[in-house]
Amino acid sequence: xxxxxxxxxxxxxxxxxxxxxxxxxxxxxxxxxxxxxxxxxxxxxxxxxxxxxxxxxxxxxxxxxxxxxxxxxxxxxxxxxxxxxxxxxxxxxxxxxxxxxxxxxxxxxxxxxxxxxxxxxxxxxxxxxxxxxxxxxxxxxxxxxxxxxxxxxxxxxxxxxxxxxxxxxxxxxxxxxxxxxxxxxxxxxxxxxxxxxxxxxxxxxxxxxxxxxxxxxxxxxxxxxxxxxxxxxxxxxxxxxxxxxxxxxxxxxxxxxxxxxxxxxxxxxxxxxxx
Amino acid sequence: xxxxxxxxxxxxxxxxxxxxxxxxxxxxxxxxxxxxxxxxxxxxxxxxxxxxxxxxxxxxxxxxxxxxxxxxxxxxxxxxxxxxxxxxxxxxxxxxxxxxxxxxxxxxxxxxxxxxxxxxxxxxxxxxxxxxxxxxxxxxxxxxxxxxxxxxxxxxxxxxxxxxxxxxxxxxxxxxxxxxxxxxxxxxxxxxxxxxxxxxxxxxxxxxxxxxxxxxxxxxxxxxxxxxxxxxxxxxxxxxxxxxxxxxxxxxxxxxxxxxxxxxxxxxxxxxxxxxxxxxxxxxxxxxxxxxxxxxxxxxxxxxxxxxxxxxxxxxxxxxxxxxxxxxx
Numbered sequence: 070x071x072x073x074x075x076x077x078x079x080x081x082x083x084x085x086x087x088x089x090x091x092x093x094x095x096x097x098x099x100x101x102x103x104x105x106x107x108x109x110x111x112x113x114x115x116x117x118x119x120x121x122x123x124x125x126x127x128x129x130x131x132x133x134x135x136x137x138x139x140x141x142x143x144x145x146x147x148x149x150x151x152x153x154x155x156x157x158x159x160x161x162x163x164x165x166x167x168x169x170x171x172x173x174x175x176x177x178x179x180x181x182x183x184x185x186x187x188x189x190x191x192x193x194x195x196x197x198x199x200x201x202x203x204x205x206x207x208x209x210x211x212x213x214x215x216x217x218x219x220x221x222x223x224x225x226x227x228x229x230x231x232x233x234x235x236x237x238x239x240x241x242x243x244x245x246x247x248x249x250x251x252x253x254x255x256x257x258x259x260x261x262x263x264x265x266x267x268x269x270x271x272x273x274x275x276x277x278x279x280x281x282x283x284x285x286x287x288x289x290x291x292x293x294x295x296x297x298x299x300x301x302x303x304x305x306x307x308x309x310x311x312x313x314x315x316x317x318x319x320x321x322x323x324x325x326x327x328x329x330x331x332x333x334x335x336x337x338x339x340x341x342x343x344x
Numbered sequence: 345x346x347x348x349x350x351x352x353x354x355x356x357x358x359x360x361x362x363x364x365x366x367x368x369x370x371x372x373x374x375x376x377x378x379x380x381x382x383x384x385x386x387x388x389x390x391x392x393x394x395x396x397x398x399x400x401x402x403x404x405x406x407x408x409x410x411x412x413x414x415x416x417x418x419x420x421x422x423x424x425x426x427x428x429x430x431x432x433x434x435x436x437x438x439x440x441x442x443x444x445x446x447x448x449x450x451x452x453x454x455x456x457x458x459x460x461x462x463x464x465x466x467x468x469x470x471x472x473x474x475x476x477x478x479x480x481x482x483x484x485x486x487x488x489x490x491x492x493x494x495x496x497x498x499x500x501x502x503x504x505x506x507x508x509x510x511x512x513x514x515x516x517x518x519x520x521x522x523x524x525x526x527x528x529x530x531x532x533x534x535x536x537x538x539x540x541x542x543x544x545x546x547x548x549x550x551x552x553x554x555x556x557x558x559x560x561x562x563x564x565x566x567x568x569x570x571x572x573x574x575x576x577x578x579x580x581x582x583x584x585x586x587x588x589x590x591x592x593x594x595x596x597x598x599x600x601x602x603x604x605x606x607x608x609x610x611x612x613x614x615x616x617x618x619x620x621x622x623x624x625x626x627x628x629x630x631x632x633x634x635x636x637x638x639x640x641x642x643x644x645x646x647x648x649x650x651x652x653x654x655x656x657x658x659x660x661x662x663x664x665x666x667x668x669x670x671x672x673x
Contacts, residue, residue: 236445237440237442237445237446238445238446238447238448238449240401240406240440240446241438241447241448241506241509242448242459243406244404244406244433244438245433245437245459245460245463245509245513246430246433246460246463246464246513247459247463256448256450259450260450
């Protein structure tokens with residue numbers, strides 16, 4: 070039962086409000102921007118390395134393409150990869166955390182040791198390894214990010230389940246004959262949903278950065294314009310030509326969108342009293 | 345003719361591990377044997393920490409005994425199939441001590457009662473409003489609270505709702521784990537009267553777990569007195585209350601009856617730190633507090649000995665005299 074007053078109250082939290090505004094701005098750009106700015110695929114070498122001007126508000130790159138156009142078109146990839154991979158990671162992590170926390174015993178123990186192993190592997194090393202092995206594609210990038218991000222969520226969810234599974238109302242539900250699945254999804258999960266949501270949003274931030282990182286290193290999808298891909302090409306010659314706009318713009322975009330999602334996550338945690 | 349008891353507890357012990365490194369064992373229930381028949385209400389009486397609530401958890405399979413076996417209608421509880429366990433749930437219910445913790449805060453009154461109705465009566469289908477309303481009538485709750493959430497109800501109303509939830513499945517046997525101890529004095533009598541009426545009208549038997557002998561006397565046919573996880577006295581309520589054999593039972597009685605009488609019989613020391621259930625005294629667990637303790641009591645724990653018919657006590661020096669002659673209340 071969410072009342073409109075609840076929503077008003079929620080947005081009196083400054084973090085949640087500013088995070089939502091930032092994120093919504095980028096979402097709107099990703100949806101509508103490409104109708105306004107044309108696809109920057111066509112190279113025009115005579116326009117290379119131009120500093121910001123009225124014609125090119127964020128300058129041009131080594132192929133003479135508008136950095137602004139690249140940013141706008143690239144926001145689609147960054148947002149899609151970020152949200153899809155974070156959603157996948159959240160689903161896996163929540164399920165593992167629920168089962169491991171509720172059942173404990175050997176099943177829980179095995180699941181948590183597996184989670185620990187995933188946690189101690191340096192994520193970047195694993196990402197690069199998988200990216201090279203599986204070959205570059207958007208699906209690969211999403212898979213890689215999801216596979217490295219779920220253990221954090223599993224840990225958090227498990228500890229939340231542990232504090233709830235021995236509550237008297239859970240015992241009461243068992244005595245009533247409520248099945249395990251219903252107990253997990255109707256009695257325990259709704260209570261920890263705010264934590265799950267907060268973590269999911271924080272994971273989007275990590276995923277956006279991870280996607281950019283993979284592209285930047287050159288093991289991501291370098292054939293499609295994305296923010297990381299802009300940086301990948303920029304690092305090759307931007308410094309040589311002093312093209313600061315080429316580096317700074319995508320860097321700031323990644324930072325801003327990441328901050329936006331992070332603020333939402335922190336705001337949700339604050340409102341629901343989990344922090 | 346030998347009847348099959350509803351429940352049969354056969355040397356049940358429940359121990360908890362405390363601390364990963366120390367391996368300290370907490371013995372909540374120690375060598376507990378009891379037969380419970382379906383036509384009698386048995387009281388389990390003891391102080392906090394005596395293991396009473398653990399018995400309730402074992403009997404509802406919220407917990408499995410560490411040692412010993414529990415039988416329900418002659419079948420071992422541990423090996424009940426999922427289907428038999430579900431049938432068991434429709435016959436045996438539990439009312440928890442704390443009505444603030446035992447109701448799911450996200451379910452309103454209607455939903456709280458719909459869950460057991462849907463599972464056990466409707467065959468998975470949503471129950472009708474009249475079924476829910478009937479349950480409210482049964483526990484004397486007003487139908488107007490249907491949409492209210494537990495946090496909007498008083499303690500007494502919540503406990504009535506818990507009782508209604510337990511009754512929704514038409515149980516034969518209901519375990520009441522200190523059902524009135526969290527409630528105000530003024531509303532306890534109302535709940536106890538309700539339980540008595542349900543016992544008579546619905547033909548339900550109870551196990552009544554309490555630390556309060558006065559209310560146990562009111563409800564129970566049979567009584568079991570527990571001390572630090574062990575049964576120390578058992579018998580028909582009248583026998584136990586009129587002729588308590590164990591000094592501890594006497595202590596419990598003294599805590600409810602007026603002590604102002606000449607030549608006080610017992611001067612019992614307060615319970616000391618060292619006799620928590622973690623570091624149990626050798627011999628009879630009660631000996632450090634017992635005025636009659638002799639050397640014998642400090643070595644081997646006494647076994648349950650029959651005194652008179654079903655009346656039995658675990659004491660080397662059972663009290664002989666009848667209470668009714670020496671004092672009045």
